[in-house]
Amino acid sequence: MEDKKPYLYLNAFLAKDEHASLQAAEYLKRSSQVNSYELDSKYELEGKLFVKIPTEKKPKWSGFTEDITGVSLDELANRSSSAVLIIKTSQATIAFTFGYGRFLIDAKYFVQDFGIKTALNTLNHDSLRSVDLFTLEDQAVQKKSQASRESSVGVFGIDISRDVLRAVTGSPKDGVSLRNISGGDAIYSFGIEMDVEEIPKLVDLLSDYYANDSYKSNFSWVDNIRKIKEKSEIDYLDLKLVDKIKAKSTEIIITIPEIIQWDSIYGFSFTRTKSSIKPIIEPKEYLDNIDVATLSIESIKRDRLFVYDVHENEHEHQIYKCIYFEHKETDKTYILFAGLWYEIDNSFVTRVDATLSQIEISSLAFPKVYVWDEVKDGKTKLKIEPEGDYNERASASHAYHLLDKKLIKSNRTTTSIELCDLMTDSKQFIHVKHRKGGSAGLSHLFAQGSVSAEILLGDKEFRKKARTVLKKVRSGLQDAVPLDSFKSDGVEVVFLILGEDSATLKSNLPFFSKVNLSKAFENLSQRGFKVSIAGVETEPKPTA
Structure with a gap:
């Protein structure tokens, strides 16, 4: 009788190809306090295991409970365990995290949409159990929907024109040998029965699952809008914004990122021209008074829009969160809205414009x-x-x-x-x-x-x-x-x-x-x- 393989529940992160040459330890945050372990040579694996050096911590409420009893409650001290296993093959590098291990790795080296895209490529679209959405309303609203049984995407009331899919869980589609799949942003989680020597094969399999586009047959709408999380991408787009502000472009729109009672508002003003109160938000007033020489994304984030109501109350908003700005490239349009960057597929932009032209x-x-x-x-x-x-x-x-x-x-x-x-x-x-x-x-x-x-x-x-x-x-x-x-x-x-x-x-x-x-x-x-x-x-x- 064949030995039953052990069942594991794993969390995986895929390293970006351009960082494939890094040493295993370099994928971790500099601040991570870890012990590192070589892997048993009998398995012939390339990689390392890192285990966080544990510290004992008492929960926040321990002070209150010790006060009320008048004694030190040693059993309240808890230790959390965290580990990261980095495995390299000729095809890919994957970090498997255990406990709180995901906080040990440096996110900038890993593929931002590995979790969500791989989940969509491997899930049966009629077997979803939960979806996390980010809805672009007047303010971005986060929603989590769970179904009491496996359901198709239609049950969750997703609005494909303004919902950004953040995470999804469900069962595998035919031919996928993983179980209990969930994915969100960079993290892909799944159950699998396997022996240790099969890990390289699993790394290549996960890399293949990410690399294909099979999700497009049932989830093509997820490409309509993507929230950008990667720092390097945000930095690039922020520089485009700074250039337009320096050029005092009319493309810079300043709006209030939330619904307010308009009839109770009598005016607005900006940092540097605070006493010049206008009844509508005039971006020109802000742009004409910036110091172009010292302008940076940090200075924009320090600037404020002031809002005054009829009762003489004053509120303020960070300008960066009030700026609405579109940056177009060949196949994508990038939008800064309520302090967050989004990538919009240009074919979606075209569809929306075509609908508007009929009005x-x-x-x-x-x-x-x-x-x-x-x-x-x-x-x-x-x-x-x-x-x-x-x-x-x-x-x-x-x-x-x-x-x-x-x-x-x-x-x-x-x-x-x-x-x-x-x-x-x-x-x-x-x-x-x-x-x-x-x-x-x-x-x-x-x-x-x-x-x-x-x-x-x-x-x-x-x-x-x-x-x-x-x-x-x-x-x-x-x-x-x-x-x-x-x-x-x-x-x-x-x-x-x-x-x-x-x-x-x-x-x-x-x-x-x-x-x-x-x-x-x-x-x-x-x-x-x-x-x-x-x-x-x-x-x-x-x-x-």
């Missing part, structure tokens, strides 16, 4: 947005018309019905929602937002238009409440929303953006806002709604 510019007429100077305490502040005031004025001057702030409750949403901000007699539902806030507010606008239209279509209770609201605005207006046979046909959703002309609007949107607009457009068009977009510029407020 028509609205034929409706809208007034421009007012700006004016206001003197207070001897200081001149430039002001911009709040959304609420603009909606009232547009309603009065163009006979649009004002529905702004008229909230309707729905069982399908966690909060009450507006049907729209303005409405015409011809079933045009107009949603209005300022451009001044950058991508967060705009993504919110596109989501709002989508949600309102979907709920109108699918929720009778919501239509009933909407009819009551519409009737109060003007008798007969409720006929636009029949209670029983509401049809999307003949209904138009209009997105109106304040502060930018219609002609340049679509091309000037940040990429992730473009993604959110194209999603809203596809979503609403498929349900039979017409979708259009409009923009209006600013003008000085006439003096009475």
Whole structure:
């Protein structure tokens, strides 16, 4: 009877080809305190084992428990074990880590996407048990989804237009002799039955699993967007950013990386021009006042955007996290968004632009947005018309019905929602937002238009409440929303953006806002709604 091979659960990291000539010890962080061991010569392996020299540590809460008992609790001291086995073959070098061994190796020598790509190449796409996603919303949101049984990717509700896959676990596909596979970023973990002498064969096998592109048949969307983690790549892109800032390029957009209450904000200013408060974020103000000679990525990270609200509160944001910047190369577009770099596949960029080109510019007429100077305490502040005031004025001057702030409750949403901000007699539902806030507010606008239209279509209770609201605005207006046979046909959703002309609007949107607009457009068009977009510029407020 053949001896059963031992079962091992291993964590693997693949060294980059350009570092293949390093000595085994050089793959570790300089600070790692380890003992190194040669491998038994009978196995004829090239490599070394490194074991962390253990130190005893007491947990943070031991002070409290010793206080309350008045004695030293020696049994609370714990030792953690860590080891790294480096194995080289003529084809590849792999670090197998044990315990906390992954913290001993220096990440810069290892392939950043080895774990996730190898997992996708070796997993059965219908056998996933969990996925970790990073969703590009107004802020990047991290999500972990687990299924109670093996499931296909569709069960996890992945949005392939804005979800970055970070990690995945599941069962192997046919022909793959590994078990319990999981992979995320650089680390690939799996179970295997094998003898020690088979390790070189395993190293070559893992290298082959990484090198092929079989994942493309079921997971091709993962190439749409990749979050960049590698320091050398980030450093290269940061230098491109510095060059553009030095050149005072109009491609540098500064936005707030989170959703805020725009009507409560009266202005913004920057480091070096702190007392010059403007009602919208003006990148030119920042760029014109930098010291080009001393500019570096470190100095940019020290700079701040200051935000002031109507209650005289002041908040600040790191400029680096507020910069939105796109750097294009032949087959990739790199985007800095909320302080993180992403690599976007150009074919994905092209698809999004193609969708946007189908969205028509609205034929409706809208007034421009007012700006004016206001003197207070001897200081001149430039002001911009709040959304609420603009909606009232547009309603009065163009006979649009004002529905702004008229909230309707729905069982399908966690909060009450507006049907729209303005409405015409011809079933045009107009949603209005300022451009001044950058991508967060705009993504919110596109989501709002989508949600309102979907709920109108699918929720009778919501239509009933909407009819009551519409009737109060003007008798007969409720006929636009029949209670029983509401049809999307003949209904138009209009997105109106304040502060930018219609002609340049679509091309000037940040990429992730473009993604959110194209999603809203596809979503609403498929349900039979017409979708259009409009923009209006600013003008000085006439003096009475």
